[in-house]
Amino acid sequence: MFDLGAWVARWLPLRVTRALASFFGTLYALTHPTRVSVVQRNLQLLDASHGLESARRVYREFGKTLADYFYIGTRSPAEAMKIINHIEGQEHLQKIHESGKGALIVTGHLGLFELGGLLMTQSGLPAAVLTLPEPSNALTDWRARYRYRWKADTIEIGTDSFAFLQIAGRLRQGTFVATLIDRPHPSDSTPVRLPNGIASFSAGILLLAAHCQVPVVPATMIRRRDGSYHAQVFDPIFIEERSSRSETLRLYSQQIADLFVPVLAAHPEQWYQFVPIASS
Amino acid sequence: MTTIHLDDLRKLLVDNCMLRVAPEEIQMETTLFGPGSLGLDSIDALQLTVGIEKSYGVAIKDPAAAKEAFQSVQTLQQWLTRQQESKLSA
Numbered sequence: 001m002f003d004l005g006a007w008v009a010r011w012l013p014l015r016v017t018r019a020l021a022s023f024f025g026t027l028y029a030l031t032h033p034t035r036v037s038v039v040q041r042n043l044q045l046l047d048a049s050h051g052l053e054s055a056r057r058v059y060r061e062f063g064k065t066l067a068d069y070f071y072i073g074t075r076s077p078a079e080a081m082k083i084i085n086h087i088e089g090q091e092h093l094q095k096i097h098e099s100g101k102g103a104l105i106v107t108g109h110l111g112l113f114e115l116g117g118l119l120m121t122q123s124g125l126p127a128a129v130l131t132l133p134e135p136s137n138a139l140t141d142w143r144a145r146y147r148y149r150w151k152a153d154t155i156e157i158g159t160d161s162f163a164f165l166q167i168a169g170r171l172r173q174g175t176f177v178a179t180l181i182d183r184p185h186p187s188d189s190t191p192v193r194l195p196n197g198i199a200s201f202s203a204g205i206l207l208l209a210a211h212c213q214v215p216v217v218p219a220t221m222i223r224r225r226d227g228s229y230h231a232q233v234f235d236p237i238f239i240e241e242r243s244s245r246s247e248t249l250r251l252y253s254q255q256i257a258d259l260f261v262p263v264l265a266a267h268p269e270q271w272y273q274f275v276p277i278a279s280s
Numbered sequence: 281m282t283t284i285h286l287d288d289l290r291k292l293l294v295d296n297c298m299l300r301v302a303p304e305e306i307q308m309e310t311t312l313f314g315p316g317s318l319g320l321d322s323i324d325a326l327q328l329t330v331g332i333e334k335s336y337g338v339a340i341k342d343p344a345a346a347k348e349a350f351q352s353v354q355t356l357q358q359w360l361t362r363q364q365e366s367k368l369s370a
Contacts, residue, residue, distance in 0.1 A: 161313055161322040162343040162350075165329070169341060187321035204323040211330050245298070245327060 002142050009070030017067040018227070025063025029056040035274065042273040045197040046264055054268060061269040065112050065223065072118065073146050080150075081122050084115060086224075089233030090123065092217060093176065096236065097125050102171040103236065104209040104216045108182035108260055109272045111222040112229060117152035119221075119231055120176050128153040128170055130179040130205075164208050171212040178219075179205055181256060183277055190249040191279045192257040195265070198279040203253040210239035210248070218256050220263045222270060234259050284360050289353050296331035297324040308354040325350065338363040 009017055029036050036055045043050035043058070072080035096103045105120075107113045120127035129147055131154055134140040144154035155170065155177070157163040170177055184200035191198045209216045215236035222230050237255060242248045264271050290303045297320055299306075311317035313325075320328070328350070329340045338360070340346045349359035 160343065161320070161325045162346045164322060164326050165341060165343045165346055188323060204326070207323065207326055211326065245323070 002139065005066065005070045006074055009067065010074040014067065014071050014227070017071065018064045021063030021067040022060045023063070025059040025061070025066075026056065028063075029059035038276050039274060042199075042277055043268050043271065045194040045199050045278060046261070046268055046271075048196050050268065057269045058272065061223075062272050065270070065272070068112050068223070068227075068229075069114060072112075072115065073149070077118060077122055077150050080118055083227075083229055084119060084221075084231055085228040086230040087119070087233075088231065089219075089235070090119075090231070092233050092236055093120065093123065093125055096215060096217070097174070097176075100174060102126075102173065102175045102177065102212075102214050104171065104205065104214060105176055105178040105219050106181045106206075106216055106256055107178065107219050107221070108264070109180060109274075110182075110220055110260070110264065111267070111270045113178075113180065113221050114147070115221045115229055116178055116219055116231070117147050118150045120178075121151045126173075126175045127151075128155050128175050128177050130155050130157055130167065130177060132156070133158050164205075167205075168208055168212050171209070171214045176217075181205075181253070182260070182273065183275060184279075189279075190246070190253045192250075192253045194257065195261060199257075199277045200279045201253045201257065203249045203256075206239050206249060206252050207241075207245065210241055216252070216256070218259050220260065222263065222267050232263070284357050284364070286353070286357075289357055292328070292331055292335060293318070293353075296327040306353060308357070309352060311352045312350050312356070320350075332360070336360055336364065338367070 036052060039058050040050060040052055040055035043054050068083065072083060105116060107116060117127050117129050129152055133156055134143060140156060147154050155167060167177055181201050181203055183202060185202040188202040188204040189200040190203040192201050206216055215238050217236050218234040220232045224230055237252060239252055242251060286308060290306050293299060293306060294303050300319055312320045333339050340349065349356055
């Protein structure tokens with residue numbers, strides 16, 4: 001399936017693959033109403049007025065994002081970089097790198113977050129991406145190879161409770177480690193306030209940044225109307241441990257959520273949040 | 281010979297982990313992860329390594345060594361004792 005996507009992206013113009021993928025996204029949404037309602041409930045955490053059409057639009061946009069994902073994966077890094085035409089706050093990353101440190105880059109299931117790996121490696125920053133295992137080993141390997149074309153490593157965090165030691169080692173070596181935060185994990189769930197409800201983030205990794213004394217840098221990668229991407233790198237956050245673990249996680253998760261909310265509110269169609277994240 | 285007592289380890293666990301059992305229920309043979317254990321998760325593991333570094337001045341960097349040391353309270357005691365002794369003899 002992924003090989004087919006890559007093959008199509010190699011031979012067809014991007015506008016054609018986007019249109020095709022958008023069509024299939026719409027078709028998927030129309031034939032999977034239960035899944036669409038999950039997305040709708042997530043969107044309603046931002047704004048109660050989001051209806052089914054908003055949720056279906058997420059699938060349409062996701063199709064376009066997949067088309068872009070395959071497009072950049074089948075081009076040279078220099079060619080792929082042309083899809084990002086506006087970068088804001090990159091100086092934060094350079095400054096951290098010059099200080100000899102790594103950083104924990106936190107983002108959400110928003111836009112084409114994988115482009116962040118390309119941006120970092122093409123800017124001369126050592127980068128690694130944290131991922132959960134994909135449904136199959138073959139897909140996990142495929143995606144790791146995909147990222148490695150840009151020299152971005154993949155660190156798979158499965159059920160191993162000590163995977164954090166490997167991540168800590170990379171952070172201490174000066175690697176920029178990227179992770180997604182806006183989804184709960186069975187053993188890691190912190191409530192955050194969104195404009196119209198409470199969501200759960202998996203924020204435990206923020207404690208690792210504190211332990212390794214590296215900053216946390218929130219970032220987003222959003223597709224604009226013209227099809228190019230806007231990378232936004234926010235000010236680094238230095239995690240200071242509070243009186244309890246849960247207080248630390250709540251405070252900083254909220255701080256990060258508050259940065260993401262305006263971006264999410266402006267681009268709800270690019271919030272690819274396909275599992276329920278409302279806090280029960 | 282460095283001695284690390286059960287009470288020291290209980291305090292270490294209570295201070296750093298979200299325990300679902302009373303401290304006095306923790307025994308040497310109590311396992312830390314998995315079914316029938318203290319039920320620690322990866323965040324507890326992280327906090328525990330931080331706590332060990334603060335209290336005993338030893339850092340765990342190797343996941344395989346951590347897995348071995350953190351099997352049970354007893355293996356943790358044995359590992360800490362070895363680390364303390366090698367620090368003293370260095």
